[in-house]
Amino acid sequence: MLNHRPELTDTAAMLMVEAAREHALSLGVPQNIAVVDAGGRLLAFCRMQGAKFHSIETSTAKAVTAASIAAPTGGAPADFGLMLGVTTQGQFTNLKGGLPVIIDGHLAGAIGVGSGSPDDDIAVAQAGIDAVMRALAD
Amino acid sequence: MLNHRPELTDTAAMLMVEAAREHALSLGVPQNIAVVDAGGRLLAFCRMQGAKFHSIETSTAKAVTAASIAAPTGGAPADFGLMLGVTTQGQFTNLKGGLPVIIDGHLAGAIGVGSGSPDDDIAVAQAGIDAVMRALAD
Amino acid sequence: MLNHRPELTDTAAMLMVEAAREHALSLGVPQNIAVVDAGGRLLAFCRMQGAKFHSIETSTAKAVTAASIAAPTGGAPADFGLMLGVTTQGQFTNLKGGLPVIIDGHLAGAIGVGSGSPDDDIAVAQAGIDAVMRALAD
Amino acid sequence: MLNHRPELTDTAAMLMVEAAREHALSLGVPQNIAVVDAGGRLLAFCRMQGAKFHSIETSTAKAVTAASIAAPTGGAPADFGLMLGVTTQGQFTNLKGGLPVIIDGHLAGAIGVGSGSPDDDIAVAQAGIDAVMRALAD
Numbered sequence: 001m002l003n004h005r006p007e008l009t010d011t012a013a014m015l016m017v018e019a020a021r022e023h024a025l026s027l028g029v030p031q032n033i034a035v036v037d038a039g040g041r042l043l044a045f046c047r048m049q050g051a052k053f054h055s056i057e058t059s060t061a062k063a064v065t066a067a068s069i070a071a072p073t074g075g076a077p078a079d080f081g082l083m084l085g086v087t088t089q090g091q092f093t094n095l096k097g098g099l100p101v102i103i104d105g106h107l108a109g110a111i112g113v114g115s116g117s118p119d120d121d122i123a124v125a126q127a128g129i130d131a132v133m134r135a136l137a138d
Numbered sequence: 139m140l141n142h143r144p145e146l147t148d149t150a151a152m153l154m155v156e157a158a159r160e161h162a163l164s165l166g167v168p169q170n171i172a173v174v175d176a177g178g179r180l181l182a183f184c185r186m187q188g189a190k191f192h193s194i195e196t197s198t199a200k201a202v203t204a205a206s207i208a209a210p211t212g213g214a215p216a217d218f219g220l221m222l223g224v225t226t227q228g229q230f231t232n233l234k235g236g237l238p239v240i241i242d243g244h245l246a247g248a249i250g251v252g253s254g255s256p257d258d259d260i261a262v263a264q265a266g267i268d269a270v271m272r273a274l275a276d
Numbered sequence: 277m278l279n280h281r282p283e284l285t286d287t288a289a290m291l292m293v294e295a296a297r298e299h300a301l302s303l304g305v306p307q308n309i310a311v312v313d314a315g316g317r318l319l320a321f322c323r324m325q326g327a328k329f330h331s332i333e334t335s336t337a338k339a340v341t342a343a344s345i346a347a348p349t350g351g352a353p354a355d356f357g358l359m360l361g362v363t364t365q366g367q368f369t370n371l372k373g374g375l376p377v378i379i380d381g382h383l384a385g386a387i388g389v390g391s392g393s394p395d396d397d398i399a400v401a402q403a404g405i406d407a408v409m410r411a412l413a414d
Numbered sequence: 415m416l417n418h419r420p421e422l423t424d425t426a427a428m429l430m431v432e433a434a435r436e437h438a439l440s441l442g443v444p445q446n447i448a449v450v451d452a453g454g455r456l457l458a459f460c461r462m463q464g465a466k467f468h469s470i471e472t473s474t475a476k477a478v479t480a481a482s483i484a485a486p487t488g489g490a491p492a493d494f495g496l497m498l499g500v501t502t503q504g505q506f507t508n509l510k511g512g513l514p515v516i517i518d519g520h521l522a523g524a525i526g527v528g529s530g531s532p533d534d535d536i537a538v539a540q541a542g543i544d545a546v547m548r549a550l551a552d
Contacts, residue, residue, distance in 0.1 A: 010159070010186045021148070041191045045183035048148045049417060053179045053454060054482040057502040078493055085500035093501040095494075139426040139550055140522060141325060142418055150415040177453020178329060206330040217354055218371075224361035225369040226333040246416060273415055286435070286462045297424070317467045321459035324424045329455045 007037060008101060008109040012132050013044035016101075016111055019131030021046055024124045029116040031124050032059035038107045040064040048115075055114035061090055062098030062112030062121075070107045073098035074118070097121030099129050103136065145175055146239060146247040150270050151182035154239075154249055157269030159184055162262045167254040169262050170197035176245045178202040178229075186253075193252035199228055200236030200250025200259075208245045211236035212256070235259030237267050241274065283313060284377060284385040288408050289320035292377075292387055295407030297322055300400045305392040307400050308335035314383045316340040324391075331390035337366055338374030338388030338397075346383045349374035350394070373397025375405050379412065421451055422515060422523040426546050427458035430515075430525055433545030435460055438538045443530040445538050446473035452521045454478040454505075462529075469528035475504055476512030476526025476535075484521045487512035488532070511535030513543050517550065 008016075013035040024031040030050035035043045040063070047056060065073045074096035076084065081094025096118040101109045113125040146154075151173040162169040168188035173181045178201070185194060203211045212234030214222065219232025234256040239247045249266045251259040284292075289311040300307040306326035311319045316339070323332060341349045350372030352360065357370025372394040377384045389401040422430075427449040438445040444464035449457045454477070461470060479487045488510030490498065495508025510532040515523045527539040 010184055014156075014159075014184060018152075039191075041185070042183060042194050043185050045180060046148055046152060047179070047181050052482045052484075054479065054498070054502050054506040056180050057505060058498060061501045082493075082497060082500060085497065090501045090503045093497065095497055095501055139423055139429075139546065140517065141421040141423055143421060145417040145419060147415055147417055153415075175453060177451060177455055179453055203330065206328045208328075217358075221358060221361065221369065221371055222330070222334065224358060225337045225366045225371055226330050227366045229333060230330045241416065270415065286460055290432075290435075290460060294428075315467075317461070318459060318470050319461050321456060322424055322428060323455070323457050332456050 005038060005106045006103045006108040008035065008043060010043060012135070013109070015135060016128035016132050017044045017046050020111065020113060020124045020128035021048060023127030024048060027120060027123070029120045031113050031115045032056055033124065033128065034060040034063040034112045035109060035128070036063040036067050037109045038067055040067045043109065051115040057090070058093065058095055059097070059112045059114035061093040062095055062114060063110045064091060065093050066098035066100045066110035066112060067107065068092065070100050070102070072100070097125055099125045101129060101132060143176065143244045144241045144246040146173065146181060148181060150273070151247070153273060154266035154270050155182045155184050158249065158251060158262045158266035159186060161265035162186060165258060165261065167258045169251050169253045170194055171262065171266065172198040172201040172250045173247060173266070174201040174205050175247050176205055178205045181247065189253040195228070196231065196233055197235070197250045197252035199231040200233055200252060201248045203230050204236035204238045204248035204250060205245065206230065208238050208240070235263055237263045239267060239270060281314065281382045282379045282384040284311065284319060286319060288411070289385070291411060292404035292408050293320045293322050296387065296389060296400045296404035297324060299403035300324060303396060303399065305396045307389050307391045308332055309400065309404065310336040310339040310388045311385060311404070312339040312343050313385045314343055316343045319385065327391040333366070334369065334371055335373070335388045335390035337369040338371055338390060339386045340367060341369050342374035342376045342386035342388060343383065344368065346376050346378070348376070373401055375401045377405060377408060419452065419520045420517045420522040422449065422457060424457060426549070427523070429549060430542035430546050431458045431460050434525065434527060434538045434542035435462060437541035438462060441534060441537065443534045445527050445529045446470055447538065447542065448474040448477040448526045449523060449542070450477040450481050451523045452481055454481045457523065465529040471504070472507065472509055473511070473526045473528035475507040476509055476528060477524045478505060479507050480512035480514045480524035480526060481521065482506065484514050484516070511539055513539045515543060515546060
């Protein structure tokens with residue numbers, strides 16, 4: 001009748017944002033960083049000085065999409081991804097830079113990063129994932 | 139032709155969120171905490187475990203409103219405030235818990251807090267304001 | 277089969293914005309000023325320094341409403357006005373400060389003003405109306 | 415904790431709109447002209463007689479995008495630009511005709527022009543930029 005699944009606390013979400021922010025600083029690329037829960041609701045966010053403000057929306061949509069599909073964003077065929085974006089009014093995005101937080105095979109939340117190049121965005125999101133995985137392993 | 143005004147950095151915004159979060163923990167009231175720039179664009183955010191997720195919207199709207207009016211939220215007459223909310227599609231809110239960051243007489247941003255009672259929300263927002271003012275005075 | 281109706285040119289719309297702006301300056305009340313055509317589409321706009329940015333939406337909605345009803349805004353019973361606002365998703369507003377431009381009994385456009393008190397908003401909108409009427413009489 | 419940056423006054427924004435409008439008249443191409451602040455909020459606007467009314471949205475989106483990216487619009491790869499537009503629900507546009515106002519290396523606002531050809535739109539936007547730069551140099 002019931003499932004149980006792990007959920008990120010706000011402590012974990014803030015840790016992810018801070019770790020992603022530090023990595024973005026080390027790359028010299030200001031970013032928007034969004035962390036959402038498994039239901040795609042915002043948990044933590046930071047927009048760094050110099051990051052594009054329209055990426056408030058893209059970083060959040062990336063995190064929401066990664067939570068929805070429980071997978072990294074950007075893998076849909078281009079036309080299909082665009083149609084999904086149109087149909088969901090931007091809620092689904094095929095932009096790269098969203099990664100799910102998977103713990104013991106269960107979705108616990110997701111992170112989305114936007115304002116840099118796709119590679120920068122992925123690297124900064126991964127830094128957030130790595131930080132929470134390290135903390136959980138301790 | 140030009141004005142000059144101060145703007146919160148992401149360091150200031152994260153400091154405000156962290157200070158507000160600590161105060162909310164000390165009150166035992168989980169909160170949504172949003173910090174925006176002077177133009178009402180999101181800078182930093184945290185939703186604490188147990189806080190209502192619809193207050194993602196209310197806390198952000200409180201911060202946006204406090205930035206727009208450069209004053210605390212909640213002071214409009216009830217009917218007028220409701221009409222402003224409807225006309226702006228929720229961008230303006232008359233809910234209490236939004237406070238502007240005023241530096242040397244200039245608006246630098248705002249904080250909005252939502253999920254507790256109005257008094258709790260104001261107190262937690264004020265903790266964020268106090269933290270940034272202390273940091274600037276150092 | 278056809279009606280003919282007067283339409284504001286952009287010259288008329290800019291004249292209205294400038295006249296309203298000068299009156300707002302003389303009152304010491306910064307304002308958002310929007311002029312729309314008879315179909316409620318934006319023709320000219322100015323947000324003065326210090327005016328609330330959420331009033332970009334309210335001033336425009338006031339102008340749109342005054343064009344739609346071909347009458348000043350704010351005259352609906354409170355409950356009915358609020359319901360109209362909700363039903364039109366903010367397109368109709370019962371806030372005061374929107375005035376139609378009526379030329380020889382025909383609607384030619386409308387002006388909406390927002391950020392001050394209701395009386396200020398109406399006075400500034402009226403200054404815009406007066407300016408275009410004077411210009412037409414010349 | 416704080417940054418300081420220049421902001422366009424409404425005097426500067428109206429000057430930009432007027433200069434752009436004159437250039438559009440000289441080209442015989444009616445235009446929509448939008449000027450926004452650094453946060454992408456509308457400061458001044460004019461739709462000229464004969465300009466497409468849907469370009470109210472495109473001209474404004476161009477100005478908002480140029481403010482967000484602090485660069486001219488239209489430079490993203492086609493697929494990526496389209497996806498950004500969908501994800502931000504039209505807030506980001508890859509259409510040409512948006513230019514930032516950069517003063518001493520700082521973003522102070524942006525202008526967007528729409529209804530003509532891409533080259534016309536860019537030329538009219540540039541006329542607005544030129545006017546404010548000349549005024550600041552005086």
